[in-house]
Amino acid sequence: MTAAAWLHRHVGARLALLLAAPLTWLIAVYLAPLGLLFLTAFWQTDSFTGLVQRRLTTANFVDVFTEPAYLxxxxxxxxxxLVVTLACIVIGLPMALFMAKVAAPRWQPVLLALVLTPLWASYLVKVYAWRTILGATGGLGLGAVVLVLTYLWLPYMVLPLYTGLTSMRASLLDAAADLGAPPGRVVRTVVLPLLAPSVIAGSIFTFSLSLGDYITVQLVGGTSQMLGNVVYANFSTDLPFAAAVATLPVLVMIGYLLAARRSGALEQL
Amino acid sequence: MIDSRTARWALGAAMAAGLAFIYLPLAVVLVNSFNASPTFGWPPTSLTTRWWSAAVDNAGVREATWTSIQVAAAATAIALVLGTLASMAVARYEFFGRDVVSLLLVLPIALPGIVTGIALNSLFTSFLGGLTLMTLIIGHATFCIVVVFNNATARLRRLSGSVEEASMDLGATRATTWRLVTFPALRGSLFAGGLLAFGLSFDEIIVTTFTAGPGIQTLPLWIFQNLFRPNQAPVVNVVAAVLVVVSVVPVYLANRLTGEQSLAGGRM
Incomplete structure (x- = not known):
């Protein structure tokens, strides 16, 4: 029997061949370091020598949760x-509605391209542009962080909303309107519930990208610090503590992803 | 369809305002690259092309761009192979743990970049003898796999498996079926996925900060280092403007060559 014929009969072997390389890669260079990082969070840095002591302790987590500055x-x-995610929904939903339900079909791809093209422009360039604009008006600080992050992640919200809306049957909206619902109520009671998986799909990106950002905060945030800055600041001097802080957004995101998977939103990513 | 005239007008206004919000900062970058004042007073009083020739002559910019292209090309090549393999498994087979595999693939972009960055950094520095160009490529490839995977999986789901079965019933081997049936159908989405992976890698700064070996400078790293140097500001402005203009190219290419709408940019 040739190798090809043997493979043809053994589904498991074919699957193993397909999955071996990608899974080995992801486990070796992603899951393993992530696990190692989580373990490191339970070690401690000797304050005299600056060396990492490999003895299990929860001291780093106690520090994070008792020090008011970290809380x-x-x-x-x-x-x-959360505010960035909400702002993206509030700004993105009317745009997606217009693109999917008002604009002529011929304009839909054009509008979509207009919304998505800036995603290809460099992240740093966009933050830098806002720094130029806001710096001139002296408006740096936490508000600026929210504004710039909303700007950066908006397309990630508009796209799933638009995809969700285009696959939504128009007759449902017509039925609601025929039964006398004003437009606002149609959106609230029909569109939004049907759109929930798309909103969740978009929010995974707006939420996660905001949680881990430290560069935008450095460039436009003035003196306010976020978790990413705490991780970055401690990374080279106290890796175990930085690892403990980094665990927090991971836990938040894993909870979020598990909830999202249950709603079927991951299929839309 | 939404029938109320007021609602249509209101949504149209929101769309226009949203697009203005999206393009205003990019316009500022473009105009500033021609701003003759070295302190970049706004609005500009006179325009010049002096900064553009200064940027072209800047060796640091040229080297950083070349490094970024090499890293992005290598990471994309790895991601194309691994992402396609994974998508064939997930889209064509039912197996225990399939959801876990999909989740694992999404994880590198769903978790904050700084977490991926410090995790990879401590792996490379404590076990693999430090950071190099290779570690940077490995870091980038890891988060690029998912964009290829997503594009290929979406296409495979729409392409019925019966086409492949028909090919094999007619006597083609698996290799021939892949070469003559599956791959041609996938080509467009692999191109789009590869383009996305390239763009994502080219622009990445956070994982890059933690996985690039000493002395290795990608274009985003160069921009970040020069952002706070007043005498470099004109060149930074030009580089920023070029990146804004160049960002149109992949969108155009993908529309022309694949006719697919799968060009989501960054991550999807």
Whole structure:
């Protein structure tokens, strides 16, 4: 029997051949370091020698949760991520509605391209542009961070909303309107519930990207710090502590992803 | 369809305002690259092309661009192979743990970049003898796999498996079926996925900061280092403007060559 014929009969072997390389890669250069990082979070840095002591302790987590400055940074980070996500929905939904349900079909791809093209422009360039604009008006600070992050991640929200809306049957909206619902109520009671998976899909990006950002904060945030800045600042001097802080957004995101998977939103990514 | 005239007008206004919001900062970058004042007073009083010739002559910019292209090309090549393999498995087979595999593929972009960055950094520095150009490429390839995977999987789901079965029933081997049936159907989405991976890698700064070996400078790293140097500001402005203009190219290419709408930019 030739190798090809043997493979043809053994589904498991074919699957193993397909998955071997990608899974080995992801486990070796992604899951393993992530696990190692999580383990490091339970080690400690000797304050005299600056060396990492490989003895299990929860001291880093105790520090994070008892030091008011870190708690403030955690609350601020989750708060900024939530506000940015909400702002992206509020700005993105009317745009997606217009693109999917008002614009003539011939204009839809053009509008979509207009919304998505800036994603290809460099991240740093966009933050830098806002720094130029806001710096001239002296408006740097937490508000600027929210504004710039909303700007950066908006297309990630518009795209899934638009895709979700185009696959939504027009007759549902017509039925609601025929039964006397004003447009606002149609959006609230019909469109939004049907659109929930798309909103979740978009929010995974707006939320996660905001949680981990430290560069935008450095460039336009003035003196306010987010979790990413705490990680970055401690990374070279106290890796275990930085690892403990970095664990927080990971836990938040894993909870978020598990909830998202249940709603079927991951299929839309 | 939305029938109310007021609603249509309101949505149209929101669309226009949204597009203005999106393009205003990019316009500022473009205009500033011609701003004759070295302190970049706004609005500009006179325009010049002096900064553009200074940028072209800047060796640092040229080297950084070349490094970025090499890293992005290598990372894309790895991602194309691994992403296609994974998508064939996930889209064509039912198996225990398939959801876990999909989740694992998404994880590198769903988790914050700084987490990926420091995790890879401590792996490379403590076990693999430090950072090099190779470690940077490995870091980039890891988060690029998913964009190829997503594009290929979406295409494979639409392409019925029965086409491939028909080919094999007619006597073609698996290799021939891949070469003559599956690959031609996938080509467009692989191109789009590869383009996305390239763009994502070219622009990445956070994972790059933690995985680039000493002395290795990609274009985003160069921009970041020169952002706070007043005498470099004119050149930074020009580089920024070029990147804004160049960002149109991949969108145009993908529309022309694949006719697919799968060009989401960054991550999707």
């Amino acid at each position: 403030t940074a955690l609350a601020r980070t989750v708060g900024v991520a």
